[in-house]
Amino acid sequence: xxxxxxxxxxxxxxxxxxxxxxxxxxxxxxxxxxxxxxxxxxxxxxxxxxxxxxxxxxxxxxxxxxxxxxxxxxxxxxxxxxxxxxxxxxxxxxxxxxxxxxxxxxxxxxxxxxxxxxxxxxxxxxxxxxxxxxxxxxxxxxxxxxxxxxxxxxxxxxxxxxxxxxxxxxxxxxxxxxxxxxxxxxxxxxxxxxxxxxxxxxxxxxxxxxxxxxxxxxxxxxxxxxxxxxxxxxxxxxxxxxxxxxxxxxxxxxxxxxxxxxxxxxxxxxxxxx
Numbered sequence: 001x002x003x004x005x006x007x008x009x010x011x012x013x014x015x016x017x018x019x020x021x022x023x024x025x026x027x028x029x030x031x032x033x034x035x036x037x038x039x040x041x042x043x044x045x046x047x048x049x050x051x052x053x054x055x056x057x058x059x060x061x062x063x064x065x066x067x068x069x070x071x072x073x074x075x076x077x078x079x080x081x082x083x084x085x086x087x088x089x090x091x092x093x094x095x096x097x098x099x100x101x102x103x104x105x106x107x108x109x110x111x112x113x114x115x116x117x118x119x120x121x122x123x124x125x126x127x128x129x130x131x132x133x134x135x136x137x138x139x140x141x142x143x144x145x146x147x148x149x150x151x152x153x154x155x156x157x158x159x160x161x162x163x164x165x166x167x168x169x170x171x172x173x174x175x176x177x178x179x180x181x182x183x184x185x186x187x188x189x190x191x192x193x194x195x196x197x198x199x200x201x202x203x204x205x206x207x208x209x210x211x212x213x214x215x216x217x218x219x220x221x222x223x224x225x226x227x228x229x230x231x232x233x234x235x236x237x238x239x240x241x242x243x244x245x246x247x248x249x250x251x252x253x254x255x256x257x258x259x260x261x262x263x264x265x266x267x268x269x270x271x272x273x274x
Contacts, residue, residue, distance in 0.1 A: 112239075
């Protein structure tokens with residue numbers, strides 16, 4: 001496995017490896033990230049992963065300094081998964097002092113996480129565009145756990161005519177349904193026991209909506225269930241799967257999306273409907 005920490009090392013490695021699949025990460029890897037590597041390997045091309053904790057996507061009161069970091073453990077996992085190249089840029093490489101360009105977004109970035117975390121998706125899109133420019137992959141792989149992020153990146157790549165395919169990979173869950181996340185390690189044992197209720201509420205709401213229950217009633221019940229469990233939901237919404245606009249019927253491809261605070265952790269999850 002090649003480890004590149006400078007642009008010169010990266011360019012040498014990518015020239016040697018040829019067309020790549022890319023798995024962008026912020027490190028603190030878990031089985032969900034490894035599933036992305038496995039999906040990339042299934043395409044029979046060399047696989048690159050990036051590890052960079054992106055300061056641009058954290059708000060002033062968010063957990064950039066607390067975000068978990070484990071470079072040695074991450075590299076061991078990637079090597080065991082058969083990753084061919086790991087790109088480990090520093091902040092100065094990603095954001096040179098004379099840099100003057102970031103990406104501005106509307107469309108699927110506007111609501112939900114976009115409203116709850118102003119500037120977050122602009123930071124995500126900017127760093128992902130830079131990674132695409134540095135690595136020049138043919139395909140990039142993103143987990144569906146961050147459903148809105150996948151739609152934002154897909155739209156950005158299409159709008160900017162980037163020669164890349166964005167491939168979503170299904171959410172990896174614990175046996176009790178909790179979506180894997182690097183931040184789950186911050187849950188207390190009691191909070192960890194409570195956390196799967198969010199997915200259970202979404203799963204139940206999706207089933208009842210598909211069976212003909214009013215979406216408004218299903219969303220109300222899901223919100224009550226999550227709140228009664230001790231979580232503080234930011235939103236639980238039925239949306240168009242790609243535009244992220246709220247919908248009230250299943251006439252369009254639909255997704256239930258949710259964010260809820262539990263102790264120190266903000267849980268994100270989503271399920272398909274219909």
